Amino acid sequence: MESSELHKIIQGIPKAELHLHIEGSFEPELMFKIAERNNIVLTYDSIESLKKAYQFNNLQEFLDIYYAGAQVLIHEQDFFDLTWAYLTKVHSQNVVHVEIFFDPQTHTDRGISFDVMFNGIYKALEKAKNELNISYKLIMSYLRHLSEEAAFETLEASLPFKHLIDGVGLDSSEMGNPPSKFEKVFKASAKNGYKLVAHAGEEGPAEYIWEALDLLKVVRIDHGNRCLYDESLVQRLVKEKIALTLCPTSNVALKVIQKMEEHPVAQMLEKGILVTINSDDPAYFGGYMNENYYETAKALNLNIDQLMQLAINGFEASWLSKEAKEKRIIEVKDYFNSLST
């Protein structure tokens, strides 16, 4: 398929994004603008020099820059602007449903109150629901390089807002911070009505995916690339319809794979795993949803049926109601049918 044709097709697909860190959508231009109005001097003297620093050899090198960038977010308006910028961007790409992560500890550990951070994000999501017709779910992520005790404090701080938060996740430095470290706080989170997900098998071993399933009892795995090293795990994912939220451009940027041609998404589809395409931290990895679909499709030569399956999976694996899911899946099928007529 020609590049321009592929771009056009991908643009038109109604899409769901299930793996997006709102702090990872912080574009350098907005970062400089917010830093200036908050009288914060960034370590980089220009947008260009900041962008040049976006060369990573692994997850940790990225996380160091990502946490530093988030430090300029101080006021509710800052969190609102960050979230609104992401939502208008994905709206332009025909993303109609998002399930986004936020990392409270990145902010509360700097003295920003939970409600300042939360209200900014929440108000932007509500505005997008009303004005852009984007539905959403919100996932609070615990930072796994910190202690379980610190995660418990975050859970406690979230409780006044728990009717507005759909789930909890687990992110940050994976190696050496296995899911088992957070077994108790995930149990307590579930008791408070939160759905559960966790990053596992991005850099860490298949064993961490087993732990996320068996100890944390997650309903979805974020990334999960490493499952392919363990055939019995693959069988379990297929049998229990456990979705993986894959992030192709992130995997290349963080050297989880060396090049896009090595991405496992086609192999996973072939095995019947419920895989979805997502952007992770688009401002840092150079790709929102369309770019992730496009780069993957191009490198792996995905056909129309595979693209349709990926789009359907995005809604299937979402936390939308059964009726809303069915409606969106019909829209996806109608769209692909319209292409062949």
Ligand code: ADE
């Ligand atoms: N936080 C933001 N992006 C992340 C990723 N890809 N893995 C782990 N933690 C993250």
Ligand code: ZN
């Ligand atoms: Zn992630």
